[in-house]
Amino acid sequence: MSKKIYKYIGPKILEQAFYRQGFCRVKCSYPKDYNDPYELFLTVDFNDEPEVLAFYNEVIEEIPQYPTSCFSNSPIVTPMWAHYGQNSQGFVIEFDENKILKAIENARIDDVDYKDKPSEELSNLLHRACFIGKPRYTMFLWRGVLSSAYFTKNSCWSYELERRLVVKNEDIENIGGLMILNIPIDCVSAIIAGSKAEQEYLEKCRDLSDSLNIPYFQTTIGKSSSTPYLLTKDSKSFIFDSDKIRPASHACKNCREPIIADKEMCSWCCITEYHQQNAAYRNPMRALDHAGILEQYVRSFPNITKKS
Known part of the structure; x- marks a missing residue:
């Protein structure tokens, strides 16, 4: 089964995302504009000796800037709904990762590695490049620092379960000063509404899913668990299980919240x-x-x- 990645957006972004027929638009940024100013400090130890740091500056100079868009590995991360889904009033767009990679030449998608200290491996490689002086060590260092700069964050952000898409500048369309990546519409595999989405936007989302012939879900907060579940338009229950959305094996016949196998209704709905x-x-x-x-x-x- 193809891997899925998830883009959290605010309610007013939904129409803009699908404004261009045949594509879904996502915003990109350069690494220098990331919301975590400490990411580049996780490459090598910047408290090293002056001789080593001077060599680092000489061979690295500055990190090449490529357009990058941030996704999550999960559509049910509560803080993500709060921060990027406008307090659960927005939406999540599910993308088929393999289709994106086929559609966008030389694109790279990878998980973010969360850490609080510079890479010991890169620091050791920097010393080898500096003191041994072989070109291959310098190339290994350059590639390692580049990858670390794009795919490393402080561990305080680990709740995001982030996965990043990096593309070339020529893949980008400049719209009003924003870097926009047009992803072919067949890469979109589902749309998920937030638990607090307003009726106006819910109707637009349902109409959009019908026109694209893709699944529609609404995130739902039950009474028995803090983990959200997903409901379809016809009230079928789904859950997010590790890396995919799948049907709930058992659900309360009244409220549709997923339950354990030996019950027909959840305990709340059993109250008489x-x-x-x-x-x-x-x-x-x-x-x-x-x-x-x-x-x-x-x-x-x-x-x-x-x-x-």
């Missing part, structure tokens, strides 16, 4: 009037309210806890 009455009977706060002393108890509670 009897359960509610029993809970009310066992609630001590109701007894205090019935006796007319609930407010007094609540006001004095801080003092009660101090004494205990």
